[in-house]
Amino acid sequence: MALDKQRFDTLILGAGGAGLNAALQLANANLKVAVVSKVFPTRSHTVAAQGGVNAALANVLPDNWHWHMFDTVKGSDYLGDQDAIEYMCREAIPTVYELEHNGVPFSRLPNGKIYQRAFGGQSQNFGGDQAARTCAAADRTGHAILHTLYQQNIRAKTHFYDEYFAVDLIKDEEGVVLGALVLNIATGEPLLIESKTTLLATGGCGQVFRTTSNAHINTGDGMAMALRAGLPLMDMEFFQFHPTGIAGKGMLITEGVRGEGGYLINKDGERFMEKYAPNAKDLASRDVVARSIVTEVREGRGCGPDGDHVMLKVDHLGEDVIAKRLPGIRESSKIFAGVDPVQDPIPVFPTAHYVMGGIPTDRFGRVMPTASDDGDPLPGLYAAGECACASVHGANRLGGNSLLDILVFGRLAGHNIIEYVKQNSAHRPLSDDSVAQSVDRLERWDVKGEGITVSELRKEFRKTMEDHAGVFRVEDMMADGVEKVKAIRDKLKDVRLTDHSATFNTNRTEALELENLIDVGLSIAVSALHRKESRGAHSRPDFPKREDGEWMKHTLYWKEGDKLEYKGVRSQPLTVESFPPKERVY
Amino acid sequence: MIDEGELKNLDRLRWQCRRGMLELDVLLEAFLEQHYSELPTRMQRHFIQLLEFPDPIIHAWCVGGEKPDDEEFAELVASIRATSVA
Ligand SMILES: Cc1cc2nc3c(=O)[nH]c(=O)nc-3n(C[C@H](O)[C@H](O)[C@H](O)COP(=O)(O)OP(=O)(O)OC[C@H]3O[C@@H](n4cnc5c(N)ncnc54)[C@H](O)[C@@H]3O)c2cc1C
Numbered sequence: 001m002a003l004d005k006q007r008f009d010t011l012i013l014g015a016g017g018a019g020l021n022a023a024l025q026l027a028n029a030n031l032k033v034a035v036v037s038k039v040f041p042t043r044s045h046t047v048a049a050q051g052g053v054n055a056a057l058a059n060v061l062p063d064n065w066h067w068h069m070f071d072t073v074k075g076s077d078y079l080g081d082q083d084a085i086e087y088m089c090r091e092a093i094p095t096v097y098e099l100e101h102n103g104v105p106f107s108r109l110p111n112g113k114i115y116q117r118a119f120g121g122q123s124q125n126f127g128g129d130q131a132a133r134t135c136a137a138a139d140r141t142g143h144a145i146l147h148t149l150y151q152q153n154i155r156a157k158t159h160f161y162d163e164y165f166a167v168d169l170i171k172d173e174e175g176v177v178l179g180a181l182v183l184n185i186a187t188g189e190p191l192l193i194e195s196k197t198t199l200l201a202t203g204g205c206g207q208v209f210r211t212t213s214n215a216h217i218n219t220g221d222g223m224a225m226a227l228r229a230g231l232p233l234m235d236m237e238f239f240q241f242h243p244t245g246i247a248g249k250g251m252l253i254t255e256g257v258r259g260e261g262g263y264l265i266n267k268d269g270e271r272f273m274e275k276y277a278p279n280a281k282d283l284a285s286r287d288v289v290a291r292s293i294v295t296e297v298r299e300g301r302g303c304g305p306d307g308d309h310v311m312l313k314v315d316h317l318g319e320d321v322i323a324k325r326l327p328g329i330r331e332s333s334k335i336f337a338g339v340d341p342v343q344d345p346i347p348v349f350p351t352a353h354y355v356m357g358g359i360p361t362d363r364f365g366r367v368m369p370t371a372s373d374d375g376d377p378l379p380g381l382y383a384a385g386e387c388a389c390a391s392v393h394g395a396n397r398l399g400g401n402s403l404l405d406i407l408v409f410g411r412l413a414g415h416n417i418i419e420y421v422k423q424n425s426a427h428r429p430l431s432d433d434s435v436a437q438s439v440d441r442l443e444r445w446d447v448k449g450e451g452i453t454v455s456e457l458r459k460e461f462r463k464t465m466e467d468h469a470g471v472f473r474v475e476d477m478m479a480d481g482v483e484k485v486k487a488i489r490d491k492l493k494d495v496r497l498t499d500h501s502a503t504f505n506t507n508r509t510e511a512l513e514l515e516n517l518i519d520v521g522l523s524i525a526v527s528a529l530h531r532k533e534s535r536g537a538h539s540r541p542d543f544p545k546r547e548d549g550e551w552m553k554h555t556l557y558w559k560e561g562d563k564l565e566y567k568g569v570r571s572q573p574l575t576v577e578s579f580p581p582k583e584r585v586y
Numbered sequence: 587m588i589d590e591g592e593l594k595n596l597d598r599l600r601w602q603c604r605r606g607m608l609e610l611d612v613l614l615e616a617f618l619e620q621h622y623s624e625l626p627t628r629m630q631r632h633f634i635q636l637l638e639f640p641d642p643i644i645h646a647w648c649v650g651g652e653k654p655d656d657e658e659f660a661e662l663v664a665s666i667r668a669t670s671v672a
Binding site: 044213328339 | 595597598600601604605606607608609610611612613640641642649650651667670671672
């Protein structure tokens with residue numbers, strides 16, 4: 001196969017908030033930057049973020065980065081690295097101001113300062129009164145950020161490869177990453193992009209689970225590319241589930257519905273949360289509600305012909321309250337669940353929302369290839385955003401902290417790349433082997449004939465993940481799940497495309513995504529099986545306690561041999577005292 | 587201008603229906619598969635134009651219940667909303 005080649009100083013895979021903020025730093029420093037995105041940049045998943053981004057600006061209530069840091073460490077259930085968290089909370093402030101200067105239309109106070117709203121998990125004075133820390137641009141924060149960063153990148157002459165699919169990282173003999181093989185979705189032609197540095201910013205992987213709030217593009221491609229390049233993924237067992245997604249579809253039904261008096265019932269009409277959380281009932285914390293729903297379903301009290309969901313009842317609130325206080329819910333339920341909540345309950349099930357784990361990096365976005373804490377980063381490879389794990393969310397992410405994570409670490413990775421390129425100004429020779437391997441992977445899909453379809457295997461895989469590595473995690477079930485997912489991975493070789501055309505072949509793109517999903521899925525299933533404690537989003541009824549003695553450590557998973565290693569949490573911040581682990585009560 | 591080839595290129599449109607919001611993925615894809623081919627050319631052009639709008643605007647129209655000013659656009663949006671995805 002003859003390959004076209006292009007050369008850049010730096011290649012960025014992904015055009016969400018992380019990728020675009022990195023690109024902008026680099027293009028402004030006059031580096032030759034390529035950004036590759038499988039969809040048009042402003043259609044990246046960052047657009048879905050409405051809530052906002054946290055920074056201790058103290059515009060509405062007293063605040064400082066140290067309080068923000070405390071909340072984040074506590075929220076992480078003490079699995080977050082405190083040096084990285086300190087860094088993020090301090091950098092939040094210049095990062096938000098830089099966005100403001102670049103033109104993000106943040107909502108404002110009458111005095112002209114950026115408006116800040118209160119969100120769960122935020123406190124003043126280390127666990128005291130509610131703080132107001134979240135900066136928003138009306139209810140379109142993600143869109144406003146993406147749009148502004150995209151325009152600024154166009155101005156700064158960033159080169160965009162829109163609708164190109166990144167297939168694999170290319171390495172040389174010494175394992176140094178030198179760019180990526182990408183596929184032009186419109187023509188089906190591959191292209192080799194050579195670069196001195198590469199940044200993975202491909203976002204999350206919610207599509208691993210059957211029910212998810214994530215868009216279809218969130219298939220963990222960059223994470224799987226890292227795995228195939230021999231790199232580990234860190235803390236993949238920590239996946240945040242929102243308790244009420246529309247059953248079988250995944251769209252979020254906000255917590256506000258239960259806040260206004262909506263409640264959950266099983267097939268017998270029983271208000272089951274009274275059993276699991278006699279005081280807080282339907283307003284218990286997310287993980288408790290999610291696990292209760294799954295328990296009802298598993299014990300045969302689920303609703304619907306397959307008994308696979310429960311119901312959220314709101315009709316008793318009356319049409320006026322629903323219209324006034326819960327706008328959007330009625331429309332969403334009608335369209336996606338086919339029920340009018342004014343009359344009928346909404347079918348719901350926990351929906352996979354956010355992955356805390358990812359490609360391990362230090363706080364400069366450099367990828368860390370080993371479990372050794374003082375080991376060297378991999379030269380030339382960076383990761384930022386939801387695909388990365390700088391370990392700021394630990395076992396549980398706080399609302400408004402993930403936009404922050406992508407923007408801060410995108411920006412800092414950009415700064416670090418500028419330094420790296422100054423010191424490594426020449427392109428290194430490519431390895432033919434590495435190129436050939438990924439071309440082979442692409443060409444494998446040209447094989448014609450009978451076989452399993454992509455959509456069949458994807459369906460089986462996502463359901464298996466939901467049943468065996470989702471909210472409800474007990475030993476036998478999970479062990480069984482790992483074997484099942486491995487069997488699914490073996491079946492990949494029997495998958496055949498139903499469409500072999502070259503242009504806009506969604507069937508082929510989805511096949512490549514399926515390979516990625518399965519690799520990432522196994523990292524979740526295997527990591528979860530082996531963590532024998534409950535911490536943050538990872539909760540195991542068979543090991544219900546957090547075990548700080550044994551488990552204050554990060555999981556690292558490698559694809560080769562499905563191997564696991566562990567490395568200690570970095571509990572020492574940069575300039576302040578460490579926050580020692582405490583029981584997490586709110 | 588949207589040419590004839592673009593109108594017929596369902597494969598391309600299918601990829602354009604990949605959005606940053608799950609709601610739009612589900613709704614636009616379903617509409618494309620179920621109804622697009624039967625639409626009069628004029629409406630097909632509107633659909634292609636719709637796909638060029640930012641996600642929050644399409645969301646406000648197709649899910650949030652806001653109405654576009656243009657009558658024909660509003661008609662298209664109404665049929666997208668009525669697509670069976672449940
Ligand atoms: C419904 C919803 C609401 C949310 N609300 C908030 C909120 O209010 N506040 C908050 O802090 N967080 C929120 N989050 C989380 C937050 O939106 C995400 O974590 C964040 O936007 C991820 O940004 P990113 O830059 O890492 O990736 P994304 O924005 O997902 O971008 C990934 C990019 O990578 C590209 N890409 C992926 N794979 C490939 C490939 N193989 N080849 C080429 N390109 C590829 C995509 O095209 C895209 O450009 C929300 C999440 C959801 C699901």
